[in-house]
Amino acid sequence: MNPVLLRTALIGSAIAVASVTLPLAGGHSPVEQREAAMKEVGKSTKLLGEMVKGETAFDDAAANEALATMAAAVTDFGTYFPEGTALAGENENAAGEAIWTDRDGFDAAVTEFRQDIAAAVEAAPQSKDALATSFGAVAQNCKSCHEDYRVKK
Amino acid sequence: MIPLRRIALVLIALVALGVAGALALTAPDGHDRDDRPPEGDAVAGERMFLAAGCGSCHAAEDAEGADKLVLSGGQVLRSDFGSFTVPNISPHPQAGIGGWSYYDFADAMRYGTSPDGRHYYPAFPYTSYARMTEQDLADLFAYLGSLPESPQVNPGHDLGFPYGIRAALGLWKTLNLDPAPVRPQTVDAQIARGQYLVEGPGHCAECHTPRGPLGGLRQEAWMAGAPNPDGKGNIPNITPHEDALGGWSAGDIAYYLESGFDPDFDSAGGSMVAVIENLARLPAEDREAIAAYLKSLPPVAPQ
Numbered sequence: 044m045n046p047v048l049l050r051t052a053l054i055g056s057a058i059a060v061a062s063v064t065l066p067l068a069g070g071h072s073p074v075e076q077r078e079a080a081m082k083e084v085g086k087s088t089k090l091l092g093e094m095v096k097g098e099t100a101f102d103d104a105a106a107n108e109a110l111a112t113m114a115a116a117v118t119d120f121g122t123y124f125p126e127g128t129a130l131a132g133e134n135e136n137a138a139g140e141a142i143w144t145d146r147d148g149f150d151a152a153v154t155e156f157r158q159d160i161a162a163a164v165e166a167a168p169q170s171k172d173a174l175a176t177s178f179g180a181v182a183q184n185c186k187s188c189h190e191d192y193r194v195k196k
Numbered sequence: 197m198i199p200l201r202r203i204a205l206v207l208i209a210l211v212a213l214g215v216a217g218a219l220a221l222t223a224p225d226g227h228d229r230d231d232r233p234p235e236g237d238a239v240a241g242e243r244m245f246l247a248a249g250c251g252s253c254h255a256a257e258d259a260e261g262a263d264k265l266v267l268s269g270g271q272v273l274r275s276d277f278g279s280f281t282v283p284n285i286s287p288h289p290q291a292g293i294g295g296w297s298y299y300d301f302a303d304a305m306r307y308g309t310s311p312d313g314r315h316y317y318p319a320f321p322y323t324s325y326a327r328m329t330e331q332d333l334a335d336l337f338a339y340l341g342s343l344p345e346s347p348q349v350n351p352g353h354d355l356g357f358p359y360g361i362r363a364a365l366g367l368w369k370t371l372n373l374d375p376a377p378v379r380p381q382t383v384d385a386q387i388a389r390g391q392y393l394v395e396g397p398g399h400c401a402e403c404h405t406p407r408g409p410l411g412g413l414r415q416e417a418w419m420a421g422a423p424n425p426d427g428k429g430n431i432p433n434i435t436p437h438e439d440a441l442g443g444w445s446a447g448d449i450a451y452y453l454e455s456g457f458d459p460d461f462d463s464a465g466g467s468m469v470a471v472i473e474n475l476a477r478l479p480a481e482d483r484e485a486i487a488a489y490l491k492s493l494p495p496v497a498p499q
Contacts, residue, residue, distance in 0.1 A: 089461035096451070130428070136465065139428065182463070186456045186472070189465030194429035 074131045077123035077138070083116035088185070091178050094171065101171040107164070110177070114160045121153045130196060139194040149192055156184040222366025224309035226299070233298035234334040241339025244332050246477050248325070248397040250340075252470040253282050267292070268346035273319050275425060278355030280319040288345040301337045302330070308369060315365035317353065318372070318411070324399035326375040332397065372412040379418070379493070386481075390489025393482060403431045403467070406499050420496035426467060437495035449487035450480070 087109035093099045094106060129140045142149045163177035245251070251259075254267040268291075269284040286292035293301065300311040308315055308322035316322060328336075358364060378395050382388055394400045405413045406422040421433035421440070433440035441449065448459045453475045456464040464472050475483060 085460065085462055088457075088463075092457055092461040136462075182455075182457070185463030186465070186469045189463050190467075190469035193465040194424070195432065195466070196429060 073123040073125050074128050077120065078132050078134055080116045080120055080123065084113050087113040087116075088182065091174065092182070095175045095178050097171075101174065103169050106174050107167055110160065110164045110168075110181075113181070114157075114164050117153070117157055117160065120157070121150055124149070130194070134196075136189075136193050136195050139192050142192050145191070149188075152184070152188045152192070156181075156188065159184055222315075222363045224303075224313050224315050224366065225307040225369075226303040226309050226313075227306070229299055231299075234330050236298070236334035236336070236338030238335070238338040238342045241332075241335035241337070241342075243478060243482075244328070244336040244397055245339050246474040247393055247482065248336070248399065249471055249474045250285070250336075252467070252474070254285050265343050266346050267340070267343060268348040269350045270348060273425075274427070275319065277317075277359040278353060280317060280353045280355075281350050284346055284348055284350060285340060286343060286346040287341050288347055291347050291349050292345060293340070294345065298334060298337055301340075302333050305333055306375065308365070308373065315362045315369070317355075317359075317362075317365065318368070321399040321402045323373050323413075324396060324402060326373060327377065327392070327396035329392075368410065368412075371410060378415055379489075382492070384488070384492075386485050386488045387492050389482070390485035390487070390492075393486055394489050398486070400434075404434050417496050417499055419490070419493055420499050422499070424466070429466070433496065433498045434490055435493045435496045436491055437497055439498050440495070441490065442495065446484065446487040446491050449490055450483040453483045453486060454480075 090099075090109045091106060094101050124138060124142055126143060128138060129143065130137045132138075159181050163181050166173065166177050168174040168177045251264050251267065253271055253273070254269055255264045256266070256268055257271045259266065267284065267286045269282045271282045273280040273282065284292045287294040289295045296311060303309040303311070304316060304320075305322055305325040305328060307326070308318065308320065310316060353360075377391060378401070379391055382391070401413055401419060403425060404419045404421060405415075406417050406420060408414050419434045420437075422431050423429075424431050436442050436444075444452075444459060452458055452464070453472060455476070456469065456472045458464075475486075
């Protein structure tokens with residue numbers, strides 16, 4: 044490829060990536076990034092959970108958008124937990140020390156979470172029952188990860 | 197003048213009385229062995245096993261699937277008093293409780309007394325289990341007997357002075373072991389069921405209620421939250437105070453106990469996750485009863 048074209052393409056794709064991730068990042072420090080990512084996941088979970096529970100009507104466009112938002116929010120989730128940031132941040136709930144004493148376990152949990160979300164996006168649920176199945180598979184990650192790696196301050 | 201010898205005799209008599217009194221105060225209590233043990237139903241006992249969450253401490257740490265029913269013990273509970281190693285309560289005749297009679301089991305659950313007449317440490321929450329009915333204890337005992345045997349032998353506790361002296365627990369029990377209900381009893385059948393589950397087998401207060409200097413639960417701050425006994429962080433206030441569960445409906449609480457999601461769809465964490473896994477398998481009416489009871493509590497400000 045022509046070097047100028049290549050550069051343009053690279054810059055173009057960098058801008059494209061940035062424009063997708065920046066609104067989700069919500070700040071620059073890893074602690075702000077992880078809190079912002081979890082808030083995005085939380086918002087999507089609420090929207091999906093209320094549909095599954097029957098509190099709101101099933102809306103296939105909104106549901107699939109929420110799944111995609113969740114997937115985007117956790118793309119780099121594992122990198123938001125550098126050493127020395129246990130219990131950091133503004134939230135009542137924070138990252139527990141177990142993340143760093145059991146890093147392999149934590150990374151495996153994050154990978155599983157991302158895979159389950161990707162599978163739900165792929166499944167593109169078109170009914171309340173299909174959403175319940177996809178949502179259930181994603182949602183079990185919340186508890187299993189928070190059981191070991193999140194603490195209430 | 198009173199002869200010195202007589203004074204000495206009186207003193208000796210007083211000391212002897214004191215020792216006898218102390219022994220009486222610290223001696224472990226138990227059931228009368230002449231009674232006919234109640235018939236237990238293992239199928240019904242599973243409900244108590246889930247409500248009490250026995251497996252959360254007595255199965256191996258991180259046990260999954262069928263291993264959750266192998267109650268080999270071995271988890272270590274760290275506390276300010278030292279480290280407690282959870283015992284094997286599988287039906288193995290030597291390593292577990294396979295050799296126990298129903299009354300051995302009932303003594304442990306209601307009086308915190310072992311078959312050889314020693315006190316158990318209250319890391320085993322018998323102060324709550326003491327409120328369980330005889331039928332529920334019998335059913336639970338039958339259920340435990342139906343689980344797989346584990347030959348695992350666990351090390352003893354590792355406690356600092358003076359907590360290693362079990363006789364002192366007799367005094368602790370006279371202060372803190374009372375099978376009476378905590379909240380006034382009610383004619384509302386649903387709240388009464390919730391009260392039984394929460395104050396008895398569910399032993400919720402053991403973590404959710406703050407403790408006084410001697411380790412007893414502060415009943416005036418019932419369910420108002422406490423430091424996490426597992427280490428860092430806090431266990432939440434679950435009274436209907438506006439800064440606690442005041443904004444939650446009974447339905448919100450019941451849904452949380454089933455799904456782990458709060459009304460904002462934030463998820464449960466920490467040791468509550470294992471509790472919810474168990475409670476999710478109870479009949480819905482039990483979760484609704486727990487919710488009704490929690491809504492009936494006096495609101496207490498966060499401690």
